[in-house]
Amino acid sequence: MFELLSFGPNGWGGQLLGGAAMTVAVSLSSFALGLVFGSLGASAKLSRNVALNALAEVYTTIVRGVPELLVIYLLFFGGGGIVMAIGRVFGYEGYIELNAFTVGVVAVGLISGAYSTEVIRGAVQAVPHGQIEAARACGMNRWLILRRILVPQTMRYALPGLGNVWQLTLKDTALISVTALAEIMRVAHVAAGSTRQPFLFYTTAAALYLVLTTVSTAAFERAERRANRGVRRA
Amino acid sequence: MNWELMWDSVPTLLGGVPVTLELVGLALLFGAAVAFAAALLRLSGNPVAERLMAAYVFVFRGTPLLVQIFLIYYGLGQFEAVRGSFLWTFLREPFWCAILALTLNTGAYTSEILRGAILSVPQGQIEAARACGMSRTLLFRRIVLPIAIRQMLPAYGNEVILMVKASSLASTITLLEITGIARKIIAQTFAVFEIFIVAGSIYLLLNFLASRLIRYAEWRMTPYLRARG
Numbered sequence: 001m002f003e004l005l006s007f008g009p010n011g012w013g014g015q016l017l018g019g020a021a022m023t024v025a026v027s028l029s030s031f032a033l034g035l036v037f038g039s040l041g042a043s044a045k046l047s048r049n050v051a052l053n054a055l056a057e058v059y060t061t062i063v064r065g066v067p068e069l070l071v072i073y074l075l076f077f078g079g080g081g082i083v084m085a086i087g088r089v090f091g092y093e094g095y096i097e098l099n100a101f102t103v104g105v106v107a108v109g110l111i112s113g114a115y116s117t118e119v120i121r122g123a124v125q126a127v128p129h130g131q132i133e134a135a136r137a138c139g140m141n142r143w144l145i146l147r148r149i150l151v152p153q154t155m156r157y158a159l160p161g162l163g164n165v166w167q168l169t170l171k172d173t174a175l176i177s178v179t180a181l182a183e184i185m186r187v188a189h190v191a192a193g194s195t196r197q198p199f200l201f202y203t204t205a206a207a208l209y210l211v212l213t214t215v216s217t218a219a220f221e222r223a224e225r226r227a228n229r230g231v232r233r234a
Numbered sequence: 235m236n237w238e239l240m241w242d243s244v245p246t247l248l249g250g251v252p253v254t255l256e257l258v259g260l261a262l263l264f265g266a267a268v269a270f271a272a273a274l275l276r277l278s279g280n281p282v283a284e285r286l287m288a289a290y291v292f293v294f295r296g297t298p299l300l301v302q303i304f305l306i307y308y309g310l311g312q313f314e315a316v317r318g319s320f321l322w323t324f325l326r327e328p329f330w331c332a333i334l335a336l337t338l339n340t341g342a343y344t345s346e347i348l349r350g351a352i353l354s355v356p357q358g359q360i361e362a363a364r365a366c367g368m369s370r371t372l373l374f375r376r377i378v379l380p381i382a383i384r385q386m387l388p389a390y391g392n393e394v395i396l397m398v399k400a401s402s403l404a405s406t407i408t409l410l411e412i413t414g415i416a417r418k419i420i421a422q423t424f425a426v427f428e429i430f431i432v433a434g435s436i437y438l439l440l441n442f443l444a445s446r447l448i449r450y451a452e453w454r455m456t457p458y459l460r461a462r463g
Contacts, residue, residue, distance in 0.1 A: 065395070065441045066434040067402035069413055078426035174298035178406070185300060192308060199309035206297040206305065213296040 004195055005204060012191045012201070019187035020208050026101065026183060027170045027212075030108035034169060035162075037113025042120035056117065063114035068172050075107040076179045104176035112169040119161030124150065126157040156227040163220035167213055174209070184208050240428035243419055247432050250412035254440070257329075257401040257411060261336035262394065268341030273348040287345070294342035299400055302339055307331040307407045332404035340397050347393065351386035352378060384455045391448035395441045402437075412436055 007013040044056035063071060083096050127150055135145045177185035188205035192198035276287040294302065310316050310325055317326075324330040355378050363377045405414030416433040420426055453460075 062434065062438065065399075065438045067399040067413055067437060069402045069405065070416065070430060070433055070437070073413075073417060073420060074426060074430045077420055077424070078430070081426070171298040174300045175403075177300070185298070185304075188301075189304070192304075197312065199305070199312045202301055202305040202309045206293070206301045209297045209301060210293065 004191075004197060004200060012187070012195075015182075015187050015191070016184070016204060016208065019182055019184040020212070022181065022183040023170070023173050023208075024212065026104050026108065026173045026176065026181070027166075029105045030112050030173065031166055031169045033105060033109030034112025034116045034165065037109060038116025038120045038165075041113060041117030042124060045117065045121050046124060060114045060117050063111055068108075068111055068175055069178070071111055072104075072107045072175055072178065075103050075110075079103050079106065100176070100179045100181035103179055104173065104181050108169060108172050108176060111172055112165055115165045115168060116162065119158050119165060120154065122161065123154045123156075123158035127153045156231075159220065159224050159227055163217070163224075166216060166220065170212055170216065171209070236425055236428055239423060239425050240432060243425075243429055243432050246419065247412055247415055247429070247436060250410060250415040251436065251440075253404075253409060253411040254398070254401050257332055257336060257404055257409075258394075258397050260333050261340055261401070262397060264333070264337040265340035265344055265397075268337060269344035269348050272341060272345035273352060276345065276349055277352060291342045291346060294339055295346075299335065299339050299403055300406065303332060303335040303403055303407060306335050328404070328407040328409050332401075332407060332409055336397065336400060336404075339400065340393060343393055343396075344390065347386045347389045348382065350389075351382035354385055355381045380455075384452070387448060387452045387455070391445055391452075394444045394448060398437065398440050398444060 003011060005011055005013050005016070041056045041059060044052040045060075047053065079098050079102075080096060083098060087094070087096055131149055131153070132145060135149045140148070173183060174185045177183060177189060180186060184205050188201040192201040195201070272287045272290060275283040276291075278284065306325070307328060310331075316322060325334075359377055359381065360373065363373045368376065401411060402413035404411055405417060408414075410418070412433055416429050420429050423429075
């Protein structure tokens with residue numbers, strides 16, 4: 001039975017490892033995209049512009065209140081249409097097809113971004129206001145304050161929350177197996193179908209996810225320790 | 235935007251609401267029982283039980299729900315022993331497989347919420363109850379549990395919303411709840427946006443009602459906070 005998991009010609013070991021690599025690649029890309037959406041969302045929520053506030057509020061409410069699977073279906077079946085509509089605005093009339101990787105990263109990135117928005121917003125608000133005032137009193141301009149005072153401290157406050165978002169993102173990538181992208185779940189599904197050993201392959205998939213979540217928990221713990229190296233524990 | 239199609243899809247998609255509610259309701263009910271048992275075992279002081287429950291929580295929180303659903307629906311049927319047993323009447327039904335997976339999943343998350351809440355009960359309250367001569371079970375029933383449940387409600391509200399969303403994964407094992415029906419209509423009509431808007435609105439409404447319900451329960455359980463003023 002275990003030779004099915006080996007790396008030989010009859011084994012699925014190579015494909016499963018490839019699937020794990022794909023899962024990591026999709027997760028990292030989605031998480032990074034989510035950080036971009038999250039930063040934009042957080043600055044929109046914290047701005048004094050009412051329209052931007054409302055836009056960010058709509059984004060986080062919808063994406064966090066609707067099942068991930070629906071968001072993925074929306075982009076998988078409708079993503080090409082959106083891109084072609086944008087293309088037409090710029091005068092491109094051709095047919096555009098998105099590959100499964102792009103669709104998956106954008107879909108999971110959108111979901112990840114909605115959660116990151118709240119985490120980053122909270123972290124920005126956790127920076128004591130006196131520090132901003134002090135920086136202003138030193139004559140720093142807005143960008144310098146952002147770069148030297150706000151961002152470094154926000155990163156520290158946001159780390160634990162972003163760790164949770166990363167775990168969610170990692171697990172959400174399993175859902176894009178419905179778009180036939182060859183990540184862990186998809187490989188396990190195909191292998192289970194062709195060998196008639198579903199229990200073996202889904203258990204292996206679960207074990208691979210456990211390894212990924214455990215390793216990333218440890219990585220985030222290290223990052224937090226490093227980010228807090230200048231902070232005295234109460 | 236095809237308004238007519240959008241309007242016509244409303245009753246069809248609403249037809250999925252009972253299945254979604256059944257999935258969520260039963261999973262939360264059974265999940266609460268699992269969580270209660272798991273949290274108590276986790277705090278029992280018995281090292282074997284504690285390890286076992288820690289492992290259960292670790293596995294179910296560390297893997298995607300989709301793996302858990304597939305493992306139960308496709309994986310268990312692989313064994314002759316399972317197919318021969320009385321359990322097979324349940325496990326060959328996608329509905330009960332989904333319920334089992336959702337129950338074990340929410341049970342793991344909720345047991346951690348409950349454990350944290352039990353640990354957060356102020357020591358002074360327990361000492362006071364002991365000083366009044368309450369037995370261990372009476373103390374737990376009258377003091378620890380009510381305070382813990384009140385304490386855990388906000389976090390549990392999040393878990394309820396997560397469950398409403400998680401129930402959509404049941405569509406991957408052929409169940410026709412809201413997302414399953416939405417997928418079917420999209421495949422037939424290619425009206426992706428129209429269907430997304432209707433199905434999404436139904437979920438938003440369900441989640442809004444769920445959060446209101448939890449908010450109300452919280453309000454009911456904290457009369458001492460509103461006595462003033």
